[in-house]
Amino acid sequence: MNDNSEIKETPDEPRINIEEPWEMNLWCALLKCTKDELLTAIKLVGNHEKDIRNYLNSKNE
Numbered sequence: 001m002n003d004n005s006e007i008k009e010t011p012d013e014p015r016i017n018i019e020e021p022w023e024m025n026l027w028c029a030l031l032k033c034t035k036d037e038l039l040t041a042i043k044l045v046g047n048h049e050k051d052i053r054n055y056l057n058s059k060n061e
Contacts, residue, residue: 014049016042031056 017023018039027049028038033056045051 016047016049016052018042018047027052 016027016038024035024038028035031038031053033041037056038052041052041055045055
């Protein structure tokens, strides 16, 4: 039986779902950013992981 309450280790898609707390926490850890930084990036460039990673990296240069 599949228990949807289990914490998954990686997201299913390279898009970040802000409705899933476990996914937000995972992406913040992977991208080394805060939730606020992640939400700002999503608002500016969308929810594709690659675009967000590029945006965050450009801010850190």
